[in-house]
Amino acid sequence: MVRFGKRLKEAQAMEWQRHYINYKLMKKRVKQYAQQIEAGVLEHRHVMKDFSRMLDYEIENTVLFLLEQQGLLASRIAQLAEWKKGLQEKPDFSRITELREEFRVVGQDLLKLLYFLEINAVGLRKILKKFEKRLGYKFTDYYVKTRANHPYSQLQQVFKHVGLGAVVGAISLNLGELQDHQGRYLSIYDQPSLPVQDPVIHSLNAAVDRLTNSTNFLNFLAQHAFIIQEDLPAPIDEEAADKKYHLVSLLLNLVNTFLYMANTYIIVPSADDYAMSLGAAPTVCGLVIGAMAVAQIFSSVYFSAWSNKSYYRxxxxxxxxxxxxxxMYALAYDLNSIGVLLVGRLFCGLGSARAVNRRYISDCVPLMIRMQASAGFVSASALGMACGPALAGMLQFKFKIYKFTFDQKTLPGWVMAGAWLIYLLWLCISFREPSHDEAEQTHVESNHRETTAVDVLEDGFKQPLLPSLQESTQDEGEDEEDRSEEAAQESRLAANSLQSAYRLLTPSVKVQLLIYFMLKYVMEILLSESSVITSQYFHWTTSSVAIFLACLGLMVLPVNLVVGNYISNIFEDRQILLASEIVVCIGVLFSFHIISKYTIAQYVSSGLLVFVSAEVLEGVNLSLLSRVMSSRLSQGTYNGGLLSTEAGTIARVVADATITLAGHLGESNLLNVTLVPSLLLSVISTFATIHTYNSLY
Incomplete structure (x- = not known):
């Protein structure tokens, strides 16, 4: 592993040393507090007041420097704008090219300032977590609540970069205009061709998106893939876009994702009929649907481990x-065996390679297009979820070939078996197994290009980010102690078991995983019992149920489009998170059968409300989860993606088991009985979010 000092020098701006958050000094102060509290010298109130004052001073030092640099950049842009105005009156191509380069230089300097700002923002988050961990006080909630919401908040300057957006906009506008009008001043043969958009603008927009809650459709959609990336704003390496990767192999991974999701939901409209035809109760459909999720709990682990060595196998x-x-699922009807039906679904769950699909994107896709690949992963899942039920609705045939029955119950199995056979042949012919060393190097290099403040901070900062030689000599003994402490508490090695991964979870992360569990539970209840509920109350056919489920699946992309392009640009992620949880509660409450007549309008509207709010909740939940989760969980077998997958899969298993168990109380009580746990979970998660709200800053 690269030595801490070397990584730090590569990451930081040497000339700005004294303006960084003094992490080392604050860490020492926390250590002193712990010793003095243990000796009974200090009280809780004094510690909170003293450390708050210290943080205020450090933030003020950073913010004043930030404002000074922001003013210098604005002055340079104003001068360049005057230059551009003169060139518009008297065009001169050589001067236009020079002017464009000057704007790009200002853009690079602005990017450096955003980089400086993000390091300090992560430093603040880190020291707040260390304070709470060492002393056991709920300091973050107190400090953020009192400082962030104050009209003169300097904390907002660090986390929201107030005012810098105008500078970013000015640079982007001027570069765009100079590019758009490149051919109006001289012949196109007298100048080099330009890309559609300047790389500096890409870098600035990415940096702004990280420091604010603004995003876009692709970003918001990609968050659902939960491919954890640790990145800070840095100039985009244009060669990264040209890194060779195999497009067909990526496409095969996305097709695998699509087919698996279609396979999961294609049986939902007819599962109750299939269960009854084999002599079981309609509510056993919960067990049939859930069997796939049960097996996925185990398959996620071994596929995640397997992907460390291979993707093809x-x-x-x-x-x-x-x-x-x-x-096996299709043959269960002719064999008249519910056991074969369940084993077939278990086999389907054992084939869940979503961990491989996600890992392939993370390791083998160049950084420049990783966001698009992640969004493709989510889109493939959403389309599979919609196409599965839609396909089931079209399979309204009945015939026999030899002794095999083909009807609306067995055709989903036969069709998916054929699809997987075709996919297998395509895979054998076209997939290219990347070298493990190459894949790992691609992942390391792409993340190394954007070395993170989390990486730097989790090994301990040196005051002020880069200490002088004299200070290093004076504090050598103490630095050695700090390094050993950091090495013991925050090793850079990946978690090697689920237990060690769980120990890395902070209260905020646990709340986010609880929310993820809740939303998957609520959605599974809605989807899995739809065929039974609609058959009982509205006498819907399999085709009607299929249309309803397909419409829900098709809502995924439009909802993310609206949230990604509009809502998330107006509100913070934590605000959207809390609002979505409240709407889920309202949707679940509205779903209960309380009045004498349960109408289609009530069922459909409440279902849409629950599904849409849960879908919005998933995006912001995973976005916040990636932000508060330890960087150690971005690598290895037991990573954050596996933990979130396990949380969601267990939620589906519990939901399907709830449907089956509730069936013993009678179909007339099924709806209300299954909605009670959904309501309790949504209420509990909402209060848990309120409790940790300020730690999601």
Whole structure:
């Protein structure tokens, strides 16, 4: 591992040393507080007041420097704007090119300032967490609540970069105009061709998105993939876009994702009919649907481990197992065996290669297009979720070939078996296994280009980020102690077990995982019991249920489009999170059968309300989760993606088990009985969010 000092020198601006947050000094002060409290010298009130004053001073030092640099940049832009105005009156191509380069230089300097700002923002988050961990006080909630909401808040300057947006906009506007009008001043043969958009603008927009809650459709959609990336604003390496990767292999991973989601939901409209035809109760459909999720709990772990060594072999194994599972599912009718039906679904769950699909994007796709690939992963999942039920609605045939029955119950199994067989052949012919060393190097290099403040901070800062030689000599003994403490508490090694991964979870992360569990539970209850509920209350056919579920699935992309382009640009992630949880509660309450007549309008409107709010909740939940989760959980087998997948999968298992168990109380009570846990979970998660609200800053 690269030595801490070397990584730090590569990451920081040497000339701005004294303006960084003095992390080392604050860490020492926390250590002194702990010793003095243990000796009974200090009281809780004095510690809170003293450390708050210290933080105020450090933030003020950073903010005043930030404002000074911001003014210098604005002055330079104003001078360049006057220059541009003169060139518009008397065009001169050579001067236009020079002017454009000057704007790019200002953009690079602004990017450096944003980089400085983000390091300090992460430093503040880090020291607040260390204070709470060491002393056990709920300091973050107190400090953020009193400082962030004050009209003269300097904390907002650090976390929201108030005013810098105008500077970013001015640079982007001028570069865009100079590029758009490049051919109006001289012949196009006298100048080099330019890209559609300047790389500096890409970098600035990415930096602004990280420091604010503003985003866009692709960013918001990509968050659902929960491919954790640790990145700080840095000039985009244009060569990164040219890194060779295999497009067909990426496409095969996305097709695997699409087919798996279609496989999951294609049986939902007909699962109750299938269960009854084999002599079981309609509510056993919960067990049939949930069997796939049960197996996925285990398959997620071994596929995540397997992807450390290969991508091709796990995908081959996944395709074979899913082919066999669907054949067994289809044959269960002619064998008249509910056991074969359940085993077939278990096999389908054992073939869940979503961990491989996600890992392939993280390791093998260049950084420049990783966001688009992540959004493609989520889009493939959403389309699969919509196409599965829609396909089931079209399979309204009944015929026999030899002894095999083909009807609306068995055709989903036969169709998916055929799809997986075709996919397997395509995989064998077209997939290119990347070298593990190359894939790992691509991942390391892309993340190294954007070395993170989290990486720097979790090994301990040196005052002020880069200490002088004299200070280093004076504090050598204490620095060694700090390094050993950091090494013991925050090793850079990935978690090597679920237990060690769990120990890395802070209260904020646990609340985010609880929210993820809740939203997956609520959505699974809505989807899995839809065929039974609609059949009982409205006498819907399989086709009607399929249309309803397909419409829900198709809502995913439009909802993310609206949230990503508009809502998330107006409100903070934590505000959207809390509002979405409240709407989920309202939707669940509205779903209860309280009045004598339960109408289609009530069921559909409440279902849409729950599904849409849960979908919005998923995006912001995973965005916040990636922000508050330890960087150690961005690598290895037991990573953050696995933890979130396990939380969601267990939620689906519990939801499907709830439907099956509630069936013993009678179908007439099924709706209300299954909605009670959904309501309790949504209420509990809402209060948990309120409790940790200020730690989501």
């Amino acid at each position: 796990p995908l081959i194994f996944s395709s074979i197992v899913l082919f066999l599972g669907n054949v």
